[in-house]
Amino acid sequence: MKIISVRYVFIFVGLLLLTSYSPTSTREISKEQLLMRLVRQNLESRHYLENxxxxxxxxxxxxxxxxxxxxxxxxxxxxxxxxxxxxxxxxxxxxxxxxxxxxxxxxxxxxxxxxxxxxxxxxxxxxxxxxxxxxxxxxxxxxxxxxxxxxxxxxxxxxxxxxxxxxxxxxxxxxxxxxDKKENAxxxxxxxxxxxxxxxxxxxxxxxxxxxxxxxxxxxxxxxxxxACYDPHTTYYAPRAKENFDMDFSGKYEGIGARLMTKEDGTVKISEVMPGGPAWRQGILKAEDVILKVAQGDGEPVEVTNMLLDEVVKLIKGKKGTEVRLTIKKLDGSLSVVPIIRDVVLIEETYAKSVILENGDKKKIGYINLPGFYADFSNSGGRNCGEDIKNEIAKLKKEKVDGIILDLRSNGGGSLTEVIQMTGLFIEKGPIVQVKGRRGKPNVGEDEDPQIHYDGPLAVMVNSMSASASEILAGAIQDYKRGIIIGSKSTYGKGTVQNMLDLDRYLPVSLDNIKPLGALALTVQKFYRINGTTNQLTGVIPDIILPDIYSAYEEEIGEKKEDFPLEADQIEPLKYNIWTKNENKIAKAKANSQKRVSKDNVFQLISENAQRIKQQNKTSQVSLNLDKFREMQKKYVEEAKKYKVINEYESGITITPLKADFERDNIDSTTKARIDNWYKSIKKDIHLNEAINVVKDLM
Structure with missing residues (x-):
């Protein structure tokens, strides 16, 4: 696998530019003045947008x-x-x-x-x-x-x-x-x-x-x-706030394993549940959930709305083995108390993993779950997702699977290098993505290796929280017609590249007394699909769209909801060879899926429930009369009862572990319990069950 012409290997904020700064004047300058100067100079000279x-x-x-x-x-x-x-x-x-x-x-x-x-x-x-x-x-x-x-x-x-x-x-x-007892009411x-x-x-x-x-x-x-008036991802982080950037509840691998952010209205929401962490294993906490209260075990809950982010983090972090209870509000408006035992967040669980799935016949479908596009650049022998996916494919081929599903749902992105390598596993050779700065021609990320590691039926699963690298892979697979994309109405719609500038690195030793200045996340590039279009704002539109809860919030989730997102534009398409084996199969699979979904009661209920929530959220005026308020809440509760079957759904999927993973998955009782929890979530996944059917239609 050879990758050429890609100067930037991250599509998320995280690359430190090792540059230096020399003051343009020897006059006395305050910390605030220097901060403004550095921010302005970088915005004017390096931001993608010439504003x-x-x-x-x-x-x-x-x-x-x-x-x-x-x-x-x-x-x-x-x-x-x-x-x-x-x-x-x-x-x-x-x-x-x-x-x-x-x-x-x-x-x-x-x-x-x-x-x-x-x-x-x-x-x-x-x-x-x-x-x-x-x-x-x-x-x-x-x-x-x-x-x-x-x-x-x-x-x-x-x-x-x-x-x-x-x-x-x-x-x-x-x-x-x-x-039961009313006497002490x-x-x-x-x-x-x-x-x-x-x-x-x-x-x-x-x-x-x-x-x-x-x-x-x-x-x-x-x-x-x-x-913010440049774009939503260009952000200044004060020294203290920098510590909270992408803050996860687990501290240094110890806690509950999630990331959070403060919303404009003062509420604290989950931005990501870290795969493999205690919250992920517990299975209830999801991205977009709002945290209302935090309690230490059975102690008195503390309300966290309008609380500083670092204060919320302090309440949630704690020693391994201790319990924290989060009162959360789900996307559907329901409230629940989620008890989580703090633990060490195991890195192993953030890596790609696979199993074999069947749903009623003997067709064996390989299922690969990829939580993020990870890469260990600090360690030459460290793991990277491109190589791991290649290994998972090899294991599945050894088990003679009939098709493969690659699950990128809620995968927020990661290494650009890895997504190029990974996409190349499914095609002969050719371009994968175009990356362009404010000036000059686009750089092309290309797979030059003619070897195809897997050439069978392929489906890629996405949702509204699949972003950046996930959108690059899904877009490339769609453009090549190499496989079929299944998921929400669209992916997140983030088509920009950020660099993280440590502002202290701009200062000479003579200005050490001014440090720390903080950091600036700066949007420097946009990436484009090989057909010349961008994922910016629009995201990737799946070939097969399945009803899900995100459709209730389509105007609130994604890049398009931001105030000053970069515009969606086009550049010249590249030359690439369409995968001819799927010419007629994709259309057939789409038609068959539409028939199945239209007749499936649970899918219909998911769609109805999303519309119910969407309409409910339009009612912004609330009665302050207790009787009327209770009546309205009673109506919502009664309406929600109809949709309990969604959470009770069982797919009947049969799961077969890979022979190569048997020793790893059974190394101890804790690991086995984590795998068992994963299997339970698979069996309740109606979208995955339909993806299995779609892959069989591609055969």
Whole structure:
């Protein structure tokens, strides 16, 4: 396998550029000025997009900063916004002058409004709420403007706090109704008071944490309003925030094995469950789940909404063998408490693995699961996914499988070198991907090895969370017509390449006293399919689209939901030879799959449930009347009962371990338990079951 003409081997943020920086002036310069200078110079000279830092750009930055500064519109009044607006077309001048007058003014206003907001919530929560009145609360922040004055701002706080108390009152009432014994039941007054006290504690804790936030983190918010106007993946990380970049709950391989991020509304969501970690083995926690509370074993749960990310991490991290309980909200709106025993995150489990599957006949389908496009560049003898997939294919061929499924669902990407090598295993030779910077011709990642390691029926599974390298492989397989792509309506739609610049590496020894400056993730390239199109925004559209939960959130998941994504464009296509063996088979497989899915009750329920959730999410106004709120929640619960069969589904898939893996999979009871859990998830996977049928149609 030979790979040529690829200068950058990562398609995720992670490559450190070892460059140096010499100040253009010997005058005294502050840390903040130097930071702004480095950010601006890199944006102007190295970012893929040639953006003019002018008044038009300034307006974009101002809007972005204002939205991030007071996302829920609970602090600023229209008068404050008017005062800040004097800088709306001056930010470009500030960037060039390396000044922070807008930022300083916003901090002054914040201090004043912060003190007033503390008085609001303490006063409001001191008295019981009347839940018999007929009023509503708007949960969609985009539908409201900034408060006209302090009175309207206080009223907004009242409704927000009433809603938070109402949710807790409702949950307690539902729990009380399920109790067998009623003699010790709490009175409504007790329930309401406890709910108010709980919300008061949350607010006190949150304000205290926010007050402790250092100025560097606040300044990073301002700088990121600037970087965000280039594209959503160009981001400045303050020194402390850099430690949380791609933060996983497990610390250094010890914890629960997941990654998280803070959403704009203050909630904390799972961005990735690390394959092989305790959360992955447990099987309930999924990407996009929102964490509401964290408890240590059977201790009192701590609400984490609006909590600093590193504080949430501290609550979740812990010693191996200890239990943490996460209260989570799933994509379908359901709530559950997920107990997880912390453990060492075993790297072995993040690697590719395979089994043989059958679903009703004697056709043997090889199933390869690839969690990520990994590569160990620090160790010449380390593992890489391209070589591992080649080995898995060899093992499956030895077992004489009739077809292969490569599962890239929720695979967020990784090494560009590996995806080129891996795609080359399935074709004779030819180009795999084009990579282009802001200037010059595209570089081509090409497989020049004529050997085909597997030439049989092939299906590649993707979903809306399959990104970057996953999209390159799926796109190439589709362009060559080498196999069939199965999955969500589209993949994530990320077609850009980032480099991570350690800003400290730009500084000479004479400026060591200014360190640390943090890091800048900078978008420097876009990648294109061999047919000249891009995966940017549109993603890869599968040949066969199966109903799934992600269709309920198609406008909220993916690159297209971002404010300033790079545009989708095209370049010249390359010459490549179509795989002729699948000319008629792919169309036949698509038609057969459509017939099966249309007649399958569970698939229909999945589709219905996604539409139900989509419609439910459009209702942004919530009644603050307890009776009406309970009635609405009862309606949602009743509607959800119809779809319980989705979680109860069993495919009937027969799983046969590979002979070559028997010793590895049974090395100890812990490993065997992990493999057994994997098998259980396979048997409940309706999408995988259909993929087996599709591969058989390709034979």
């Amino acid at each position: 003019n830092i002018d008044d038009a750009f300034s307006k974009k930055v101002f809007k972005e900063y204002l939205e991030g500064f007071d996302y829920r519109k609970q602090f600023l009044t229209a008068e404050d916004v008017a005062e800040l607006s004097t800088f709306e077309i001056k930010i470009d001048d500030e960037i060039k002058a390396e000044t922070f007058q807008l930022f300083d003014l916003s901090m002054q206003i914040r201090t004043k409004r912060w003190a007033e907001a503390k008085q609001y919530y303490q006063e409001i929560l001191a008295s019981p709420f009347d839940f018999s009145t007929d009023e509503t609360y708007e949960t969609d922040i985009k539908k409201i403007g900034f408060a006209k004055n302090e009175a309207e701002l206080k009223e907004r706080w009242r409704k927000y706090l009433k809603f938070e108390v109402l949710k807790r009152v409702y949950n307690t009432l539902e729990a009380e109704d399920k109790k 709490k009175t409504f007054a007790q329930i309401e008071e406890e709910a108010r006290k709980a919300v008061l504690k949350i607010m006190n804790d949150w304000f205290l944490r926010m007050e402790k936030e250092d100025i560097a983190a606040k300044r990073a918010t301002y700088i990121n309003a600037i970087t």
